[in-house]
Amino acid sequence: MSAFDCVTAARANDRPTSIDYITRIFGDSFFELHGDRRFSDDKAVIGGIAELNGKPVTVIGLEKGRNLKERMERNFGSAHPEGYRKALRLMKQAEKFHRPVICFVDTSGAYCGIGAEERGQGQAIAENLMEMMTLKTPVLSILIGEGGSGGALALAVADEVWMLENAIYSVISPEGCASILWKDSSKTAEASECLKLTSQDLFKLGVIERIIREPKGVESKLFDSLKNLIADTFDKKSRISPEKLIEMRYSRFRKF
Amino acid sequence: MDERYEIQIGKVCVLSTKDMLFNFLKPKNELENQGEFAENHPYIPEELWVKCPVCKNAILSSDLVENHKVCPKCNYHFRIAARQRIEMTVDEGTFNEMDAEMTSVNIIDFPDYPRKLRSAKLNSGENESVITGTAEINGEKCVIAVMNSQFMMGSMGTVTGEKITRAFEYATVHSLPVVVFTVSGGARMQEGILSLMQMAKTSGAVKRHSDAGLLYITVLTDPTTGGVTASFAMEGDIILAEPHALIGFAGPRVIEQTIRQKLPKDFQSAEFLLDKGFIDAVVPRNDMKSTLAKLIRLHTESKEEEAETDECV
Numbered sequence: 001m002s003a004f005d006c007v008t009a010a011r012a013n014d015r016p017t018s019i020d021y022i023t024r025i026f027g028d029s030f031f032e033l034h035g036d037r038r039f040s041d042d043k044a045v046i047g048g049i050a051e052l053n054g055k056p057v058t059v060i061g062l063e064k065g066r067n068l069k070e071r072m073e074r075n076f077g078s079a080h081p082e083g084y085r086k087a088l089r090l091m092k093q094a095e096k097f098h099r100p101v102i103c104f105v106d107t108s109g110a111y112c113g114i115g116a117e118e119r120g121q122g123q124a125i126a127e128n129l130m131e132m133m134t135l136k137t138p139v140l141s142i143l144i145g146e147g148g149s150g151g152a153l154a155l156a157v158a159d160e161v162w163m164l165e166n167a168i169y170s171v172i173s174p175e176g177c178a179s180i181l182w183k184d185s186s187k188t189a190e191a192s193e194c195l196k197l198t199s200q201d202l203f204k205l206g207v208i209e210r211i212i213r214e215p216k217g218v219e220s221k222l223f224d225s226l227k228n229l230i231a232d233t234f235d236k237k238s239r240i241s242p243e244k245l246i247e248m249r250y251s252r253f254r255k256f
Numbered sequence: 257m258d259e260r261y262e263i264q265i266g267k268v269c270v271l272s273t274k275d276m277l278f279n280f281l282k283p284k285n286e287l288e289n290q291g292e293f294a295e296n297h298p299y300i301p302e303e304l305w306v307k308c309p310v311c312k313n314a315i316l317s318s319d320l321v322e323n324h325k326v327c328p329k330c331n332y333h334f335r336i337a338a339r340q341r342i343e344m345t346v347d348e349g350t351f352n353e354m355d356a357e358m359t360s361v362n363i364i365d366f367p368d369y370p371r372k373l374r375s376a377k378l379n380s381g382e383n384e385s386v387i388t389g390t391a392e393i394n395g396e397k398c399v400i401a402v403m404n405s406q407f408m409m410g411s412m413g414t415v416t417g418e419k420i421t422r423a424f425e426y427a428t429v430h431s432l433p434v435v436v437f438t439v440s441g442g443a444r445m446q447e448g449i450l451s452l453m454q455m456a457k458t459s460g461a462v463k464r465h466s467d468a469g470l471l472y473i474t475v476l477t478d479p480t481t482g483g484v485t486a487s488f489a490m491e492g493d494i495i496l497a498e499p500h501a502l503i504g505f506a507g508p509r510v511i512e513q514t515i516r517q518k519l520p521k522d523f524q525s526a527e528f529l530l531d532k533g534f535i536d537a538v539v540p541r542n543d544m545k546s547t548l549a550k551l552i553r554l555h556t557e558s559k560e561e562e563a564e565t566d567e568c569v
């Protein structure tokens with residue numbers, strides 16, 4: 001598969017979204033929590049508490065929506081500052097109650113608009129980066145589709161970052177890159193290659209710890225194996241002291 | 257396009273000696289076009305007349321330099337290079353540069369990046385988009401980092417992030433406050449995901465410095481956008497900005513393309529952010545040094561008192 005094939009697959013409308021992962025992994029145990037307690041409830045970010053093998057976890061996901069109506073409601077997964085603030089509120093809550101945090105990342109990027117700027121999009125992302133770095137509880141982020149720049153990173157300062165085989169993670173969209181490089185936004189295939197945005201590339205660069213295979217046509221396999229992997233990882237991480245954990249998290253990002 | 261913004265990134269170009277020496281052309285917004293803009297942006301030559309893009313008055317460029325490149329007629333703040341910024345901010349002879357020789361390599365084999373780097377170095381006379389070091393500001397010791405718009409529009413590459421991270425780590429070890437002057441078009445596309453990782457890396461270093469109870473002041477200058485805004489620029493205990501500086505997450509052109517409408521006048525200006533509650537104060541360039549010194553002093557005094565109280569107990 002070429003880099004551009006990955007871009008296409010990562011953006012495909014029939015690709016499972018965060019809600020699918022949450023439903024299939026956590027089932028009925030997921031209880032959704034709303035709002036940032038500052039401004040509003042951003043529907044591009046879904047969050048709540050769930051049970052994983054009998055243990056509570058905080059679950060946060062960037063949600064694109066599964067049909068046109070949902071996509072409109074959820075702003076196509078592009079969060080406003082209040083979305084990132086809701087996520088941070090839930091992470092702080094997780095820290096307080098000593099439960100691990102799992103983030104599902106799927107966004108073309110943080111929203112670019114008047115309201116987003118007025119309410120401090122940059123500040124909201126910056127605060128998440130800073131606070132997640134020292135969150136005294138295990139954090140795991142999984143890039144399930146698109147990982148668009150700062151808007152994705154704001155939920156991916158984690159102890160481990162995993163990526164679905166055909167997900168992408170990039171500092172700029174291939175279209176944006178092409179229009180800057182060649183003044184031609186249609187050269188997305190070439191730009192996709194240049195950006196090194198596939199799971200393979202990112203694994204080689206040490207940006208992710210694990211690639212999750214996408215079995216053809218058997219999604220249930222994916223969710224079952226992912227559930228076990230997440231549970232195992234949290235078991236291991238919960239045995240590490242919070243001080244050691246944040247020391248390791250700092251080193252993880254310090255190496256870049 | 258917002259007229260103020262167009263004017264602020266106005267290009268100075270020599271036309272002819274007959275008519276007038278300088279004329280300002282209105283460029284398109286080149287913020288996302290990393291490097292290109294800086295390359296076409298000659299800085300003010302000495303001993304010539306310069307036309308202020310806002311009030312249109314002709315100013316003798318030596319007068320302009322003397323006034324820290326602020327128009328004496330209308331207070332317009334011209335962009336300045338990082339070395340000049342350091343010169344006008346720190347006490348003479350106190351600046352000790354750190355990691356001066358550190359330089360970027362083409363880690364992900366991005367097309368044309370080596371050439372871009374070479375021209376950025378030639379254009380700016382610097383090795384990277386940030387200069388870091390220790391200094392004194394009116395006798396107050398600090399670590400200072402100053403970004404440079406002449407180097408690929410202050411874009412954040414791995415070395416930029418590394419130098420800033422090292423500056424914070426040094427300050428944490430030596431219990432020093434940090435002052436950072438930002439100017440940036442955002443992440444450096446040519447370093448791909450590793451550029452994005454600098455946002456997390458620098459934020460981690462800022463957090464450790466902050467958790468050690470140390471002061472961090474950011475000074476946002478024109479323009480500060482993208483990944484720098486969404487990381488260390490917005491993480492200061494105190495956030496200052498120069499008058500009329502453009503500050504935002506997304507660049508104005510990107511927003512206009514997304515929402516398909518024109519942005520209101522002065523949107524994303526320093527004054528706008530002050531009004532929205534995202535910065536503490538807009539400080540004119542000529543007051544910056546004394547303001548920084550005062551703020552640092554206010555924090556060192558309380559520290560000394562704390563130490564004394566501890567001794568009493």
Ligand SMILES: [Zn+2]
Binds near residue numbers: 309311312329
């Ligand atoms: Zn003027």
